[in-house]
Amino acid sequence: MNAPLIALTGATGFIGRHLLTELPKRGYQVRVLLRRPSEVPEGATSAVIGDIAKPYNMSAALRDVDAVIHSAGLAHAMSGMPEDDYRAINTQGTIGLAQAAERAGVKRFVFLSSIRAQSGPVAQDVLTEDRTPLPTDPYGRSKLEAEEGLGALGLDWVALRPALVYGPGVKGNMAALLKLAQSPWPLPLGGLRARRSLLSLDNLTAAVDAVLRAPGPLKRPFIVADPEPVTVPEIVASLRAGLGRKPGLIPVPAFLLQAAAALAGRGEAYERLAGSLVASPEALKRLGWQPVSSTRDGLARLAETASSSGA
Template structure:
């Protein structure tokens, strides 16, 4: 292979594994940056062992690299982690890697941020990049601080802020939703009307490829979201459709469901389920990005693949 050389962090994680496959399929050579000497992931053209907390090997890791794709970090699912842990893993490690990339004269730095760098778990109106970022938790604050650190380096950088990502191997909230869809029982969730944006990991990989291909400086954050936000009942119906089942959703009034969640200590979960979080990807679409599939089709495919 003789395509551009990409240095990829997080290649053994959920998003990173898909990025490795997608980038190599598009003709990129991918050098994975590993924290410990494990087997090189399939599809990587090379690997370098190095700890982002102590970037001793970064000069060697970034030698000859055209672009960095940084997907490693502490995930939002680790919501009980101390704020310092998020700052060290998501902010300071990104800053150190970006400084090393600048010294190595890397052309572009692509950072996998999050929509939570821009907002809390819900938003009253559709989000765009023009909205002032107001993260509400340690995870979101650490991602926004990493974006701000990139802006201070002088690199040509771009931060992708994906909505809730789904795909084979997903964990966290989407994995819990998939387990709920697999349950054999009717679910009392038909009355929930909040709409939420999603993005498949394949569409997110296409967004990474789009910003790598874009000529000229970017130096900004871009939202990544499918254009068809869904309600929770619509998500469950799509998942159960992929399993060859009817939706089987019951219209229990939302206030009653909220009361039950508060009584059982699941008030935060109810807020996430019932609130809206819609995001628009107009700026990314202007660069030529298109989602690979609709959210409904993608969720049905996820359920089919997970069942197989």
């Protein structure tokens, strides 16, 4: 039998690069949809479609494609962007691509949404797909609106809502924690007790594989997160374990850290770091997804890889 042909957007991004490398190992052919001509790894083909908000050449790009994985879009890190820009790229661009996929006879559309379509940066209760989504920023709203747009189509679709994704090349808060873990100093983070769900690139790839193979129709979102949420001290300890070091954590009271962060103008960053956000992947597990690594092992490998590459 011929390997299923997958069209992938966002192949130059953090998640897309990993999918481009790993999906062929799981038995897929990959066609990369690009904004402009570019080199792609051996074994993948490419098609130029231009700006995702105003694509062209879509019928040729999607010819013979079995499924689309859409990971391109404006990232949450691009804070300060106008809400209309998020809506144009993340919402309308997604819906337009899905409509082209439907016209081309694509069997399934896999949308890389976000846990921020479900919730703000912190949540008091465990997040599940049954809870009413309450995004709190333009990024999260644009992702949720894209999901709602997909729901209006006849195409079979899946929206994956990943928790904070980590792996080689990670940026943002996880990159900052990695840099702190690489420092030689004890860290005053031992008193933080809130738990947060994370997601390794390898577990996300396994989730994409699971929804591609699942019998349909699906037409729903799935939360994706590593099985066990962790505290910030556990994150640092795991990273330092990957470096062959002890945790080196000092239990400074959380209120003192909060006051110091506020004085430094980093109050919002502290709330994201110290607040709880636990997301349940049980629905995806029932579909057949099996995580391939634990958070602690994944974080240790991240630090080890970063150290060996000099990052």
